Amino acid sequence: MTMSLMMIRRAMLIAFIAALIAVPWVVPALINKFWVSVIAEIMIWSLFAASVNLLFGYVGLLSFGQALYFGFGMYGVAIGISTFGLSFWPAFGLGIVASVAIALVAGIFAVRLTWHYFAIITVVFSLIFYFFAVSVKSVTGGDDGINFTLPPTFSFGGYTASFSNETFQYFFIFAAVAFCFFLMHRVIQSPLGKAFVAIRDNDTRAELIGLNVYQLRLIAFVMSGFLAGVSGALFAFFGRYASASYMFYHVSGEAVVWAIVGGAGTLLGPVVGTTLFIVIREVVSTHWEHHSLIVGVMAILVVILAPTGLVGLWNEWLARWSAREKVPATRTSLQSEP
Amino acid sequence: MLNLRDVHVHIGKLHILQGVNMEVKPGESAALLGRNGVGKTTTLRAIMGLAARSRGSIEFDNVDLGTCPPYKISSHGIGYVPQGRGIFPNLTVLENLNIGMSGKRDSEREEYVFACFPRLKERLKQFGSTLSGGEQQMLAIGRCLMMRPKLIIFDEPTEGIMPKLVSQIRREIYRINQAGVSVLLVEQNVETALKLCPRVFLMEKGTIVYSGTSHELKSQPEIVHRYLGLTQ
Numbered sequence: 037m038t039m040s041l042m043m044i045r046r047a048m049l050i051a052f053i054a055a056l057i058a059v060p061w062v063v064p065a066l067i068n069k070f071w072v073s074v075i076a077e078i079m080i081w082s083l084f085a086a087s088v089n090l091l092f093g094y095v096g097l098l099s100f101g102q103a104l105y106f107g108f109g110m111y112g113v114a115i116g117i118s119t120f121g122l123s124f125w126p127a128f129g130l131g132i133v134a135s136v137a138i139a140l141v142a143g144i145f146a147v148r149l150t151w152h153y154f155a156i157i158t159v160v161f162s163l164i165f166y167f168f169a170v171s172v173k174s175v176t177g178g179d180d181g182i183n184f185t186l187p188p189t190f191s192f193g194g195y196t197a198s199f200s201n202e203t204f205q206y207f208f209i210f211a212a213v214a215f216c217f218f219l220m221h222r223v224i225q226s227p228l229g230k231a232f233v234a235i236r237d238n239d240t241r242a243e244l245i246g247l248n249v250y251q252l253r254l255i256a257f258v259m260s261g262f263l264a265g266v267s268g269a270l271f272a273f274f275g276r277y278a279s280a281s282y283m284f285y286h287v288s289g290e291a292v293v294w295a296i297v298g299g300a301g302t303l304l305g306p307v308v309g310t311t312l313f314i315v316i317r318e319v320v321s322t323h324w325e326h327h328s329l330i331v332g333v334m335a336i337l338v339v340i341l342a343p344t345g346l347v348g349l350w351n352e353w354l355a356r357w358s359a360r361e362k363v364p365a366t367r368t369s370l371q372s373e374p
Numbered sequence: 375m376l377n378l379r380d381v382h383v384h385i386g387k388l389h390i391l392q393g394v395n396m397e398v399k400p401g402e403s404a405a406l407l408g409r410n411g412v413g414k415t416t417t418l419r420a421i422m423g424l425a426a427r428s429r430g431s432i433e434f435d436n437v438d439l440g441t442c443p444p445y446k447i448s449s450h451g452i453g454y455v456p457q458g459r460g461i462f463p464n465l466t467v468l469e470n471l472n473i474g475m476s477g478k479r480d481s482e483r484e485e486y487v488f489a490c491f492p493r494l495k496e497r498l499k500q501f502g503s504t505l506s507g508g509e510q511q512m513l514a515i516g517r518c519l520m521m522r523p524k525l526i527i528f529d530e531p532t533e534g535i536m537p538k539l540v541s542q543i544r545r546e547i548y549r550i551n552q553a554g555v556s557v558l559l560v561e562q563n564v565e566t567a568l569k570l571c572p573r574v575f576l577m578e579k580g581t582i583v584y585s586g587t588s589h590e591l592k593s594q595p596e597i598v599h600r601y602l603g604l605t606q
Binding site: 226227228230231233234236237238240241242243244245246247248249 | 422424443444445446447448449454456460462463464465469472473474475476477517518521
């Protein structure tokens with residue numbers, strides 16, 4: 037009996053989700069507890085890389101300024117809690133609203149441009165707010181950042197759930213990240229997502245058939261700001277602090293590398309890229325301080341040998357295998373993978 | 375229907391269109407002919423809002439297209455089949471057909487397109503990039519038809535297509551016109567253009583130098599020779 041490509045992908049996705057659910061119990065037993073929080077961190081950064089991927093992989097806009105929205109997400113939470121005394125959910129909401137609002141403002145100007153002009157303006161926006169955050173120490177804490185005490189996430193009756201419980205923290209991050217990826221999947225499969233791909237393939241052609249390219253790019257930009265904002269807010273809860281250093285363009289650059297190496301234009305590419313590089317960082321950095329060199333060499337190799345990224349390479353291999361096995365093919369391109 | 379009056383277009387310092395006057399009437403099929411580089415594609419780009427006019431007016435059904443951004447022009451009823459097919463390679467055939475439909479499916483229209491190009495129905499889930507050149511052209515025309523246009527502009531629709539499929543595309547353009555849709559055809563293949571279009575415009579150095587019926591043009595070989603470099 038042969039399995040269709042769709043079934044293979046679905047089975048792998050279910051196995052992947054099941055493995056993530058099992059992490060808080062299996063990983064401490066097999067390796068150690070430290071890796072549970074590393075995996076939680078990977079999930080947050082994967083979501084951040086996904087924000088780059090939505091713009092670059094699906095709309096064709098390479099942003100080097102995503103750290104700005106990540107930073108606004110972080111600061112929304114930190115300032116909300118430490119300055120305004122907000123509880124968990126309002127602070128979470130403030131972080132997301134702040135990043136979406138700034139993405140809308142930056143997007144109105146940025147999406148009029150494409151290619152390197154777009155990349156440059158996104159960096160410029162990011163730098164303006166980075167230097168602003170560094171200089172207004174009284175509000176942002178500058179590079180030292182703002183530390184805060186976590187309010188409980190839920191509290192009913194005598195039961196309180198909070199990020200101080202590591203298992204709860206892990207599952208909260210898992211649920212939030214999974215929800216965002218699900219949302220992104222739905223968007224990509226919708227007519228809106230197809231319009232994004234059409235614009236990426238040829239924006240003039242898209243305009244000629246009636247697509248408002250400017251408006252659609254702005255929608256994608258704001259959605260991408262939302263994803264970066266959620267990841268920033270989660271990271272603030274995870275680290276119990278916010279710092280201007282996370283708004284620096286080098287943070288955006290890392291996410292670009294993760295997304296491209298993992299596979300831009302594939303939903304799970306950013307997860308693969310982020311996992312690879314964070315695991316390398318965690319494993320190698322304890323033995324060798326120049327671990328970034330490995331990251332650089334790997335990035336160069338992947339871009340040269342597998343321009344569609346690791347997930348793209350996997351999809352191509354799967355498509356070739358299915359053709360050989362005569363598995364009924366559904367979608368075989370870079371964009372095929374859910 | 376489509377009316378160009380004294381249209382001038384500059385690209386940088388170059389004066390590409392130097393006062394184009396042209397009219398395509400409802401239900402008419404017209405060909406715009408000329409040698410390479412005389413401004414045919416720029417004329418089409420000006421109509422579609424992609425090349426800014428420095429002077430003159432372009433009206434479609436009494437609407438001044440000069441005030442419309444390119445994405446709104448199709449909503450007035452002008453379809454455009456660009457040179458080099460112009461499909462979206464990473465969308466499937468079905469997605470390509472529906473991409474301009476704002477998320478709404480029009481099954482009746484889909485069936486009409488499949489009746490015109492049965493090959494597309496056989497390849498619904500295939501990506502645009504996996505189609506042959508002729509099939510891609512069919513898809514580009516089909517995508518245009520989905521939007522129920524009143525006028526379709528074809529920019530060299532048979533260029534680089536297998537001879538076997540050229541006749542099918544030619545036949546479908548004829549049928550589209552017979553169904554009441556106006557056609558403006560830019561074609562290097564003069565024979566195709568004269569067969570399909572009773573009305574002909576000849577272009578030279580950014581302006582229309584001849585306007586008449588294809589029948590009249592056939593009887594004036596010196597004009598064909600002078601402006602198209604062909605001997606009949």
